[in-house]
Amino acid sequence: MQPINTPVIALADKLGVPVNKLLEIKNLKLVKGEHYTGYGKNTYFTPKGVEEVELALEIPLAVPDKLNGVVLHSAKNPDWVMVKLEHKDGKTPVKIGRKFRGKLIGKIILIDAITDASGSTTYRHAELRG
Amino acid sequence: MTLLRTQAGPPPIAMQNSEDDPTSNREWLAEHVDRLLGFEILHRSIHATYQPLEATALSDKTGIDRNAAKRVINNLRKTLHDHRR
Numbered sequence: 131m132q133p134i135n136t137p138v139i140a141l142a143d144k145l146g147v148p149v150n151k152l153l154e155i156k157n158l159k160l161v162k163g164e165h166y167t168g169y170g171k172n173t174y175f176t177p178k179g180v181e182e183v184e185l186a187l188e189i190p191l192a193v194p195d196k197l198n199g200v201v202l203h204s205a206k207n208p209d210w211v212m213v214k215l216e217h218k219d220g221k222t223p224v225k226i227g228r229k230f231r232g233k234l235i236g237k238i239i240l241i242d243a244i245t246d247a248s249g250s251t252t253y254r255h256a257e258l259r260g
Numbered sequence: 261m262t263l264l265r266t267q268a269g270p271p272p273i274a275m276q277n278s279e280d281d282p283t284s285n286r287e288w289l290a291e292h293v294d295r296l297l298g299f300e301i302l303h304r305s306i307h308a309t310y311q312p313l314e315a316t317a318l319s320d321k322t323g324i325d326r327n328a329a330k331r332v333i334n335n336l337r338k339t340l341h342d343h344r345r
Contacts, residue, residue, distance in 0.1 A: 185306065192306055194299075207283035209323055223283050225296065227320040244299045252292045252299075258321050 135167065135174035147187065155186045159193045161240065161256075194242035196256065199224065201234040208232075213241065213253070224253040289323065296322040 138156075142149045149171065156173060160166055165179030175183060186193040199213035202221055208231050212221040224241055226234060240256040282288040300321055304310070319326040 189302075189306070192302055205283040206281050207289070210283040212281065221280065223281070225292070225323055228316070244295060246295050246298060250291070250295065252295045254296065254321075 133177050135176055136180055138171060138173040138175065141175055141180060141183065145184065145187065151187075152183060155183055155193075158195050159186050161196055191245060191247065194244045194254075197241045197243055197253070198238055199241050199253075201237055201239060203235060204232065211235075213239070215241070215253070222253055224255060225258070226255045227258050230255065230257065293323045297324065 136144075138149055138152050142152050145152075153170070153173065156166055156175075156179075160175075160179055160182060164176070165182055166173050166175050168174050182193055197215050197217075199215040199222070201224075202212045202214055204210075205212050205223055209225060209228070210223045211226055211234055213224045214220075215222050224239075234255075242254045242256050242259060243251050244254055245251045300318075313321075315326050315329050318324060318329065325331075
């Protein structure tokens with residue numbers, strides 16, 4: 131049996147927050163397919179997506195922003211690669227796992243932007259989640 | 261002449277991009293390892309994930325040295341042993 135997805139309007143009513151706030155969280159922190167389907171006010175959150183939205187509202191730093199980026203080349207330290215992030219100039223170091231060493235060059239990868247209370251950010255390959 | 265030509269050529273591969281690649285800088289790495297460790301602790305606490313994590317998985321997720329956990333345990337054991345004597 132397929133899990134029941136929650137419409138964005140129903141979730142906004144349940145949580146008592148504006149729909150636009152949920153759509154903002156969706157755009158910044160959630161992954162299409164895994165956490166939601168649809169577009170705009172026809173967005174449906176999966177049970178996992180609902181969990182992430184609730185957590186993002188309660189503790190924003192606990193749910194990292196999601197970004198896409200193109201891997202340019204390996205860094206000097208083989209655990210890191212240099213990536214051109216979308217909406218950001220220049221190249222940024224991104225932490226990757228050992229099994230991805232040398233295998234990501236030229237590919238578009240999903241990245242978690244992990245920010246701490248001071249506002250500084252570390253970028254990590256989203257495959258290292260969980 | 262050969263020497264001059266060598267000096268004018270591109271830098272050796274190991275020296276390329278040294279200015280815009282901070283990943284071999286110890287301070288920079290320590291700062292990022294701290295942030296990733298903090299996030300991992302937060303994430304596991306929130307999701308009540310208390311299963312043991314392998315040293316390699318921890319190293320992948322946070323960038324910490326694979327032998328760090330073993331070193332910490334050994335240091336603790338040594339300290340406790342010295343205390344008892």
